[in-house]
Each structure stands twice: as structure tokens, then as C-alpha cells.
Amino acid sequence: MIRSLLASFLTTFTVIAAAQDGAIAPAAGFAGLRQGPAGVGWKLIQQYDHSRTYKGLIDAVSGEPISGERARPIQTQIWYPARAQGAPVTYADYVRTEASEEDFTRSTADINAFMVTRRKEVAGRIGAAQAEKVFGQRMWAVRDAASLPGTYPVVIYAPGAGGSGHEPADLGEYLASRGYVVIASRSLGARTRQIEASSDNLDAQMRDIAFLISYAKGLPYADMNRIAVVGWSWGGMANVFAAERDSRIRALVSFDGTREPEYTKQISPFLVTVPWLYIQRRAETVAELSHKGIDTSFSLLNALQYADVYQVTMNPMQHVDFSSDALRKQGPGYFDEYSRTEVEQAYHWTARYLLEFLNATLKNDASARAFLDRKPIDNGVPRHMAKIRHAAAQPGPLPTRESFAEALRRQGFGKAADLYRQLHARDPAFVLSETEINTWGYALMEKSDGLDDAIAIFKFGTSLYPDSFNLFDSLGEALENKHDTAGAIASYRRSLELNPRNTNATAHLAVLAGNQSTAASGL
Numbered sequence: 001m002i003r004s005l006l007a008s009f010l011t012t013f014t015v016i017a018a019a020q021d022g023a024i025a026p027a028a029g030f031a032g033l034r035q036g037p038a039g040v041g042w043k044l045i046q047q048y049d050h051s052r053t054y055k056g057l058i059d060a061v062s063g064e065p066i067s068g069e070r071a072r073p074i075q076t077q078i079w080y081p082a083r084a085q086g087a088p089v090t091y092a093d094y095v096r097t098e099a100s101e102e103d104f105t106r107s108t109a110d111i112n113a114f115m116v117t118r119r120k121e122v123a124g125r126i127g128a129a130q131a132e133k134v135f136g137q138r139m140w141a142v143r144d145a146a147s148l149p150g151t152y153p154v155v156i157y158a159p160g161a162g163g164s165g166h167e168p169a170d171l172g173e174y175l176a177s178r179g180y181v182v183i184a185s186r187s188l189g190a191r192t193r194q195i196e197a198s199s200d201n202l203d204a205q206m207r208d209i210a211f212l213i214s215y216a217k218g219l220p221y222a223d224m225n226r227i228a229v230v231g232w233s234w235g236g237m238a239n240v241f242a243a244e245r246d247s248r249i250r251a252l253v254s255f256d257g258t259r260e261p262e263y264t265k266q267i268s269p270f271l272v273t274v275p276w277l278y279i280q281r282r283a284e285t286v287a288e289l290s291h292k293g294i295d296t297s298f299s300l301l302n303a304l305q306y307a308d309v310y311q312v313t314m315n316p317m318q319h320v321d322f323s324s325d326a327l328r329k330q331g332p333g334y335f336d337e338y339s340r341t342e343v344e345q346a347y348h349w350t351a352r353y354l355l356e357f358l359n360a361t362l363k364n365d366a367s368a369r370a371f372l373d374r375k376p377i378d379n380g381v382p383r384h385m386a387k388i389r390h391a392a393a394q395p396g397p398l399p400t401r402e403s404f405a406e407a408l409r410r411q412g413f414g415k416a417a418d419l420y421r422q423l424h425a426r427d428p429a430f431v432l433s434e435t436e437i438n439t440w441g442y443a444l445m446e447k448s449d450g451l452d453d454a455i456a457i458f459k460f461g462t463s464l465y466p467d468s469f470n471l472f473d474s475l476g477e478a479l480e481n482k483h484d485t486a487g488a489i490a491s492y493r494r495s496l497e498l499n500p501r502n503t504n505a506t507a508h509l510a511v512l513a514g515n516q517s518t519a520a521s522g523l
Contacts (some may be wrong), residue, residue: 031344036177039084041145045076046104077165079182082145092135093164101186139172152363153226157184157226160236161195170324205238224361237435244271252276252363255322262297269303277357279312316346399423399430413456437461469498
């Protein structure tokens with residue numbers, strides 16, 4: 001086994017190294033990022049989520065009936081480890097994808113016109129010469145390159161509100177060259193291209209994340225046992241909701257998100273249990289936050305108890321700086337307290353912390369864990385640029401049904417009453433209904449070795465709901481199956497005391513009484 005694993009490692013290493021042979025040597029990436037050992041492939045997939053509509057029957061602008069496809073468009077961008085032989089794309093190739101994100105039927109002429117307008121916009125901000133450098137920058141990715149063998153952890157990226165699917169292009173290439181598959185799509189509103197803060201638009205992006213996870217299942221190089229979600233701003237909040245609801249997600253990263261407590265208060269702090277890396281802009285005072293209308297009375301980061309939370313503050317960065325697309329296009333007047341060099345350096349370290357966090361959580365890399373545990377300056381981060389705070393997850397079972405069941409499996413189902421009281425005290429919202437306990441007991445009885453556990457659960461249920469005739473009736477059946485005739489008769493009789501019309505208990509008692517009479521007569 002050891003020899004075969006070593007051989008596999010050497011083969012993969014050789015393939016990754018060979019992937020660079022014959023390829024154009026990549027220039028330094030944005031913000032000084034360097035390509036990893038693998039080449040980078042990039043795909044653009046135009047597909048629809050046919051489970052949802054995006055367009056209505058009538059165009060809200062023209063009033064004309066809408067024709068054509070009305071399902072939700074999910075223009076999907078994928079970066080992956082590849083044999084990147086061939087000409088790499090330019091940054092203009094990424095920007096060009098914006099033109100078709102909402103409408104896959106746009107003509108080449110329309111897309112070309114879009115690019116002319118976009119170039120003029122950027123030139124107006126940073127000058128024509130600099131704009132040409134931005135659009136002409138050679139990237140690392142080769143479109144539709146052959147993927148490397150093997151499977152790799154999946155990173156689903158959620159852009160900021162209204163953000164393009166190429167928003168994580170730099171991060172996507174950076175991660176793909178180091179053994180990750182990165183998938184993103186535009187952050188569309190529920191019905192329109194633009195997004196306003198609303199529960200409908202939040203739900204739309206959560207469902208987009210779920211759609212992309214489902215899509216990843218069909219990629220031959222995607223390891224579906226190792227999934228992370230990453231997002232900026234609005235996307236950095238939507239992915240927390242996704243992690244709350246999808247247990248396949250094993251790691252969570254937010255870039256300056258979750259500043260909308262009216263939404264984040266809806267997230268159960270007991271259901272977000274995966275490691276969370278939160279990288280934020282420079283710290284602001286309470287007065288500054290209040291002036292912006294941000295409610296400072298609640299912080300989801302502080303509310304979480306069962307997740308390892310790493311909170312990194314990048315002092316040179318403002319909110320928009322977490323988008324490399326936006327940062328590329330900032331004019332000289334944008335940079336005041338910190339220079340462009342310092343802000344881009346902070347972006348570089350943001351990408352590095354993202355990589356190390358993913359390596360630690362998805363690849364179980366001990367050196368990456370050590371990186372997170374050190375002070376930033378000890379990792380080479382310039383002094384005063386960043387600080388990190390780690391809040392370790394609280395040990396012990398969570399106040400959830402799944403965690404309760406897991407703890408009982410380890411401690412014994414006879415501990416149900418005591419453990420339930422502890423969890424309920426920890427979170428009063430954790431309540432098991434009479435029906436839920438009854439169903440649980442029968443599910444245990446169906447297991448070949450679950451009868452004793454079922455009896456323990458029914459007994460726990462009768463202690464929690466002492467007036468439940470149904471739970472006593474169920475306990476009677478379990479004891480009867482255990483051949484505990486005396487115990488079964490006592491449970492059925494208690495059930496009848498609580499509900500004299502319980503015909504099931506009456507019938508079973510008649511059988512048990514008859515059996516007792518037969519046994520007593522020696523027949």
C-alpha cells in the first residue's frame with residue numbers, strides 16, 4: 001500500500017511538472033501572485049437552471065411580451081489544474097464574458113460593442129495606455145485545456161451583489177495552479193441583473209451556489225468530498241447561509257461580508273459548524289459604522305460557538321479592494337492613506353491566507369495549519385498590515401438532532417434524558433417533539449440491533465412527555481418485542497389510563513394476558 005501511494009504521488013508530481021513543458025512561461029500575476037506547479041485550464045459553460053424562471057411573461061421596461069428561454073441563466077466559469085499547453089487568455093477574454101452573462105443569444109457584434117464601451121469606461125478612469133495594459137494582460141489559464149488526472153477539492157465562489165462570474169479570475173487561477181477546482185457564476189438578482197438587498201435576491205444566490213455544487217458533481221476532476229464556499233460582500237453572506245444548509249460544505253470563506261444583521265440573525269449559530277475564514281477591511285470605529293447605518297448590536301462571527309473562526313483584518317484594504325477586477329481599474333486618486341502597492345500587497349496576502357486556510361481544512365495540511373496559527377509578521381506579512389484572531393470551536397455535542405444522536409451512539413441511548421437536558425439548556429430552541437421521538441424509536445426498532453436503543457428512546461420520550469398515551473403504547477410494543485411481558489403490560493395499561501379508547505393497547509393486553517394464562521396453566 002505504501003509503495004503504491006508513493007508511486008501515485010510521484011506520477012502526479014511528474015504530470016504536474018510536465019504540464020508546464022511547452023507552455024508559455026507565465027508572467028507574474030496580479031498583485032505579485034505566482035503560479036503554482038500546475039497549469040490552469042478555464043472553461044465557460046452556458047447553461048440554465050430549469051427549476052427556476054428568471055424572465056417573466058412581460059418585459060418590465062418595454063412592456064412587450066417576452067419570448068425565448070425564461071429559465072435562470074447560469075453562465076459558469078471553471079478554473080482547474082490542467083496541461084496548459086497553448087496560448088493563455090488575456091484579461092480582456094474574462095471581461096468579454098460579462099456581455100453574455102444574462103443573455104446567451106447575444107451576437108458577436110453586440111459583444112464587440114460591449115467591449116468597446118467597457119474599454120472607454122476603464123480608459124476614462126485610468127487612462128488609455130493603462131487600460132490597454134489591463135485588458136491586454138496575459139493570464140495563466142488556457143481555455144478548454146486538458147485537465148490533469150485525478151480529482152481536486154472544489155471551491156464555489158459567490159461574487160458580490162451584481163458581480164461578474166469572472167470576479168475571482170485571479171483567485172481561480174491561483175488556486176487551480178495549486179490543485180483546486182474553482183467554479184463561479186454571475187451574482188444575478190432573482191429577476192433582474194442588478195441586486196438590491198432583499199430575501200428574494202439572497203435566496204437566488206444561495207440557490208445558485210447549490211446549482212453549481214450539483215453541476216460540479218458531473219466534472220471528472222472534482223472531488224465532491226472536499227467542498228468549500230468562498231464569497232465577497234453579498235456573496236460572502238450568501239455562502240454562510242449555504243453552509244448552514246448543506247453539510248457537504250466543509251470550509252467557508254468570506255471577504256468582508258455579513259454586515260447585514262437583519263439577514264444574518266436568521267442563521268442558527270448552532271448549524272454553522274465548519275471552519276470559517278473571515279477577511280475584512282481595515283477596522284472602523286462604532287461611530288463610523290453607525291454613520292453608515294450598520295447595526296453593531298449583533299455579529300454572527302461572535303455568535304458562533306461550534307465553528308473554528310479565523311478573523312483576519314487587512315489594514316490597507318477597503319471593501320471594494322477584495323475584487324481584483326475593481327482594484328485593477330482604480331485611478332491614482334483612489335489611493336490616499338495607503339498606496340496602490342500597499343493595497344495590492346494586502347490583496348496578495350489575502351490570497352495567501354485563502355490558500356493556506358483551504359490547504360488546512362480541505363487537504364489536512366499541517367504546515368498550513370501552522371501558518372494560520374502564527375502571527376502574520378511571522379509569516380512574512382509586513383508589519384502593521386494584518387492581524388488575525390482565532391476563536392476555537394466549543395467542544396461537545398451541538399444542540400441538533402444529528403449531534404444528539406451521534407452523542408447517544410457513543411455514550412449509550414440510556415443517557416438520552418440527561419444529555420437532552422444539557423443541550424436544551426444550551427439552546428432552548430432545541431426541542432424534540434412527541435411525534436419526532438416516537439418516529440425515532442420506531443426507526444431504531446427497524447434496525448436489526450436497535451431494539452434496546454428503541455426502548456431507551458421510548459422511555460426518554462415518556463419521561464419528557466409523561467401524558468403521551470402514544471409513547472407509552474410504543475414503549476409497550478418495544479418491550480413486547482423484547483419479550484419483557486411484565487414491562488409491556490405496565491406500559492399498555494398506562495397508555496389506556498391516559499386514553500381509554502386506545503384500541504391498540506387493549507388488543508395487545510388481551511394477547512399478553514392470554515399468553516400469561518396459558519403459561520400459568522402449563523399448557
